Structure formats: C-alpha cells, structure tokens
Amino acid sequence: MKERILVTGAGGFIGHHMVKYLKEKGYYVRGADIKKPEYEKTHADEFLLLDLREKTNADIATQGINHVYNFAANMGGIGFIETVHAEVMHDNVLINTHMLDRAYRNGVKRYFYSSSACIYPRYKQQETINMGLRESDAYPADPDNEYGWEKLYTERLCQAYYQDHKFETRIARFHNIYGPLGSWQGGREKSPAAMCRKIAMAKKNDTIEVWGDGEQGRSYCFVRDCIEGVYRLMMSDIRVPINIGSDRLVTINQLIDIISKFENKTIHRKYDKTKPQGVRGRNSDNTLINELLQWEPSITLEEGLKETYYWIKSEIEKNNYLEAEHQNSTEPVAARCSNL
Numbered sequence: 001m002k003e004r005i006l007v008t009g010a011g012g013f014i015g016h017h018m019v020k021y022l023k024e025k026g027y028y029v030r031g032a033d034i035k036k037p038e039y040e041k042t043h044a045d046e047f048l049l050l051d052l053r054e055k056t057n058a059d060i061a062t063q064g065i066n067h068v069y070n071f072a073a074n075m076g077g078i079g080f081i082e083t084v085h086a087e088v089m090h091d092n093v094l095i096n097t098h099m100l101d102r103a104y105r106n107g108v109k110r111y112f113y114s115s116s117a118c119i120y121p122r123y124k125q126q127e128t129i130n131m132g133l134r135e136s137d138a139y140p141a142d143p144d145n146e147y148g149w150e151k152l153y154t155e156r157l158c159q160a161y162y163q164d165h166k167f168e169t170r171i172a173r174f175h176n177i178y179g180p181l182g183s184w185q186g187g188r189e190k191s192p193a194a195m196c197r198k199i200a201m202a203k204k205n206d207t208i209e210v211w212g213d214g215e216q217g218r219s220y221c222f223v224r225d226c227i228e229g230v231y232r233l234m235m236s237d238i239r240v241p242i243n244i245g246s247d248r249l250v251t252i253n254q255l256i257d258i259i260s261k262f263e264n265k266t267i268h269r270k271y272d273k274t275k276p277q278g279v280r281g282r283n284s285d286n287t288l289i290n291e292l293l294q295w296e297p298s299i300t301l302e303e304g305l306k307e308t309y310y311w312i313k314s315e316i317e318k319n320n321y322l323e324a325e326h327q328n329s330t331e332p333v334a335a336r337c338s339n340l
C-alpha cells in the first residue's frame with residue numbers, strides 16, 4: 001500500500017504543486033495550511049486549516065501519516081524577509097520545532113524539510129559573478145538575514161533528530177523557485193514574479209522600477225524541477241542538506257531582457273538603490289546533487305519564465321475584468337471575488 005502523506009504549506013506555492021504531483025502518483029494526500037490555495041482548488045484528499053505554530057495542531061496534522069513534506073513557513077521575497085525579522089524567526093521556529101517533534105512522536109517514517117539558499121554566508125556572496133555555492137560552504141555560518149538563520153537552525157534540528165532518534169529526515173536548500181500559481185503581487189512575491197507583473201502591465205517603451213542597480217546575480221529554478229527534485233530526494237537515502245536550484249547565473253537586468261522579449265516590449269529601467277537588494281551574487285553548485293541523485297534541474301529559464309509570465313498576465317486580466325465589472329455594478333467586488 002502507498003504511504004499516506006502530509007503536505008504542509010499546501011495552501012502556498014510549492015506545497016500546492018507538491019500536492020498535485022503526489023496525487024498524480026496515486027498517494028493519499030492530506031494538506032494543511034493556515035489558508036487555502038489562492039488561485040485554484042486543492043487536489044488533496046483532505047485539507048486541514050491549521051495554525052502549525054500550535055503544538056496541538058502539529059499533532060493533529062501528523063496523526064496517521066507516513067511521510068511529511070513540510071513547506072509551511074512565514075516567508076516572502078526580499079522586500080519581506082529583509083524587513084520582517086522577529087515575526088519570521090518566531091513563527092518559523094515554532095512551526096518547524098513542533099512539526100518535527102510531533103511527526104517523530106506520531107510514528108512518521110520520513111520527513112522532508114524545505115531549507116533555503118539563504119543559509120549561505122554573506123562573505124561568499126559579495127560579487128555578482130558567483131560560481132556556485134557548495135553545500136559545504138554553509139560554515140562558518142553567517143546568513144544574510146534572520147530567515148536564513150532560522151533555516152540553518154532547523155536543518156540542524158532535523159539532523160539532531162536523526163542522531164538521537166534515527167528519525168529519517170531529508171533537507172533541500174531551494175534556490176529561488178518560481179512558476180505559475182505563486183504570489184505575484186502584495187509584497188510577498190519574488191523577483192521573477194515581480195518582474196513578470198511589471199512587464200506584463202507595462203506598455204511598449206514604458207519604464208519600470210528595479211530595486212538596486214539590476215546587476216545582482218541570481219539563479220532561478222522552475223517549480224516543476226523543484227518538485228521532481230524534492231520527490232527524488234525524499235525517496236533517496238541522502239541525509240545531508242542538498243541544493244535544489246539552477247546553476248545558471250543571470251542578473252536582474254538579464255532577467256528583464258528575457259521577459260520583455262515575450263511580447264517584444266522595449267522596457268526602460270529606473271533603478272532605486274534605496275530598496276532591499278539581498279546579497280550581490282548567489283548561484284547553486286550542483287555537483288553534489290548530480291553525484292548523489294544523478295539528476296539536476298533542466299527546464300530552461302526562458303521556458304519557465306514564459307509559462308510564468310503568461311499565467312501572471314492572465315491573473316492581471318482577470319483582476320482588471322473584476323475591477324471593470326465592479327465599476328458597472330452595485331454589488332461589492334469582494335462578494336464576486338470569493339468564488340474565484
């Protein structure tokens with residue numbers, strides 16, 4: 001019989017995609033989150049609305065479950081994690097500590113934890129050109145922000161549960177995961193979604209605002225590759241943290257160049273150097289994942305961005321349509337939005 005699976009953060013971007021993937025593979029899936037998915041209905045067999053900062057809720061979520069994929073986190077793009085410190089550490093340390101402990105005590109067999117490239121030290125990311133961060137680069141530790149420190153703490157907590165209890169944990173360090181059905185507005189969106197939104201809303205020859213000088217270096221991994229990597233890692237016997245990311249470095253300016261070609265728009269940039277920019281250059285080194293899983297992400301940035309761009313464009317059009325409808329109607333727009 002196939003394992004019964006819990007996906008936390010199932011109302012969010014990666015968790016929602018994971019639920020879909022596991023359902024296609026024929027698993028029984030329980031989703032849990034503090035909110036339901038925003039853009040389409042969940043595919044989970046059951047969906048529990050739970051605040052996983054509470055120990056009793058982490059206990060309810062993990063009962064009768066064989067495998068846990070934990071994606072629940074209070075997080076967002078650079079504008080969010082560089083401005084909200086205490087709340088991010090407080091919430092995530094509670095979610096992760098309770099989830100791991102309750103999973104272990106309720107007899108879960110295997111546990112996946114979604115860590116982040118944000119754990120890597122500042123001093124390795126000071127140049128735009130980053131040849132790739134190896135897993136061993138994590139120490140001596142000096143993450144760039146509190147979100148990264150909490151991720152590093154929980155990586156160690158997972159490993160401590162293996163050391164003391166032989167509890168099987170798998171840890172991935174995600175490098176900028178993007179794709180359709182992720183936040184694209186409101187302050188929690190990441191750079192690919194923000195740029196897709198700005199360019200989709202711009203007319204030819206318009207100017208968009210860019211945070212920093214646009215020369216920050218990043219690598220971006222499409223969500224389908226991420227999900228495939230997570231599943232392969234979960235099924236493996238790899239207990240050390242491993243990068244899941246693309247090793248193709250691009251600058252934000254190059255990202256804009258790629259996106260603006262989809263509709264042949266000439267886009268001008270106004271650089272705002274007062275806005276949060278994160279580290280100067282970050283990239284994934286995929287030597288270890290290739291060696292241990294004989295696999296690495298392969299969907300090209302052009303392919304992934306195109307799908308993301310047209311999804312965001314359709315969301316904008318849907319919102320504009322509702323806005324226009326609202327202006328011709330006496331009914332409150334919220335009433336009609338709730339059915340989406």
Ligand code: NAD
Pocket residue numbers: 008009010011012013014015032033034035050051052053070071072073074075076091095114115116117173174175176177178183190
């Ligand atoms: P997301 O914000 O879309 O999903 C996180 C989900 O966690 C949200 O649906 C949110 O409602 C839920 N959540 C927050 N607080 C909760 C609580 N108290 N109880 C229950 N649920 C709660 O983010 P995502 O991009 O899908 O990220 C998933 C995981 O991957 C997170 O752990 C994140 O830190 C990690 N990660 C993501 C990226 C990326 O680029 N997207 C990069 C590195 C790491």
